[in-house]
Amino acid sequence: MPRFNPLVETLAPPPIPSVFAWGDAYDGRSGPMIDLSQAVPGYPPHPEMLRLLGEYAASRAYTGYGPIEGEDCLRTAYAEHMTGTYGTPLSAGNVHVTAGCNQAFICAAMAVAGAGDAVLMTDPYYFNQETTLAMLGIKTRFVACEPANGFLPEADALAAAITPDVRAVALVSPNNPTGAVYPPDLLAALYDVCKARGVWLILDETYRDFLPAGTRRPHDLFARPGWEETLISLYSFSKSFCIPGHRLGAITAGADVVEQVAKIMDNLQICPPRSAQAAVATALPLLADWREENRREIARRVEALRATMAGVPAWRVGAVGAYFAFIGHPFGEASSAHVAEKLAKEAGILCLPGSYFGAGQEGYLRFAFANADVETIGGLRERLERFALD
Incomplete structure (x- = not known):
């Protein structure tokens, strides 16, 4: 049988579809899915x-x-x-x-x-x-x-x-x-x-x-x-x-x-x-003025995320800006993939494991907060407060 290029074959499959699969398994128990996974604009084109x-x-x-x-x-x-x-x-x-x-x-x-x-x-x-x-x-x-x-x-x-x-x-x-x-x-x-x-x-x-x-x-x-x-x-x-x-x-x-x-x-x-x-x-x-207003909107979402995370101090903000926040989870040695999967399936929060961005990032999750409006970001607090890792 012909062989594949080993430089491609040895790579892991694209990560985003696997995360979406976690979201598909969510039963809606905590309300609508809060999608903080892939970086996509959280508002429509002009x-x-x-x-x-x-x-x-x-x-x-x-x-x-x-x-x-x-x-x-x-x-x-x-x-x-x-x-x-x-x-x-x-x-x-x-x-x-x-x-x-x-x-x-x-x-x-x-x-x-x-x-x-x-x-x-x-x-x-x-x-x-x-x-x-x-x-x-x-x-x-x-x-x-x-x-x-x-x-x-x-x-x-x-x-x-x-x-x-x-x-x-x-x-x-x-x-x-x-x-x-x-x-x-x-x-x-x-x-x-x-x-x-x-x-x-x-x-x-x-x-x-x-x-x-x-x-x-x-x-x-x-x-x-x-x-x-x-x-x-x-x-x-x-x-x-x-x-x-x-x-x-x-x-x-x-x-x-x-x-x-x-x-x-x-x-x-x-x-x-x-x-x-x-x-x-x-x-x-x-559309320069429209883009400037979008920048202001994203800035409002940054502040909303900071305020939300301040209410759940067990979860720490490692860094935040532009479209993303790197959030430290409170579950010690638990793998970031396990935490992210459970968050998606049980809390309706879709995000990416830190391990996708380097082997030393198991303690973190990436929140693409720009996907969500200020009200939705505020809803993270209650879900994170209630979340427990089995």
Whole structure:
């Protein structure tokens, strides 16, 4: 019998369907399911976004192949958006559009590392990025993000973890799974380490649009001379525009990186979804106020979660921000998968085990709280108070 690729065959199945199966077994005893599992917007797309998607999808202009790097209209619109966000001029030539941020990551990883090389990740890590590297035969190294430090890495520890085979450091801020927001000065220090060691910094900023109020800008790295030789920034349009099913992301990097990514994309997908690109290009400036109100709404949900968890002190908030909270459960050595399964089946709370994000995270659960409104988040308190692990 022919054999499968062992780099794929040895991976665990996708984790989200197994969690949904736990939810399917819930009998409703505690009320409607509170779904804090997969990170999906907890409110609908703007009607104008839906209109634009329908209009462009019905246009013959977008039924053929498009530019590998993405539609000029979206590359230009996103470059202008990035210029406004970071206060530093960026151009369409710095942008490569992808079919979602997971694809942006695989393109970035393939552009800078090959089989036998290594990428340094944080622990806990985003599982799709770890499995992506495993499938490519790229080794993973890890730097611990300690609970006492708010699940943020330290620059000295990151520097010490860069072994000779490391080609890139992969960071996510705001973080998935913990929600921790990396302060600009920390990102500057981590960038300096990468630059000094001659390795790439791949910075996933999928949840950038949900930073706390008053944040001047996520970082100043694009203002650094020669940033193109160190920084590769990743982004997703899914959360801001509530369109994860349309699979649209972007890479912001130097022209040389964009050139390498185009070689990869030509084999992965040829071009990203075209009509969605046209719709988002129009919506970027048009729906700015709506997106800002959504940011405020997510901030209200952060505060609601903090208040709710304060009422159940046995459960501790390890970190919280943007879309996620990393919640410490009170059940000692019990596996996080066991706790999460029982929560789903008996308390109607669907969340992800910490073990999905690293072997050392058994004491934690990931709550994707942005999925739920303020009232629903408030309902967590009673369910967690009553919950007991058999």
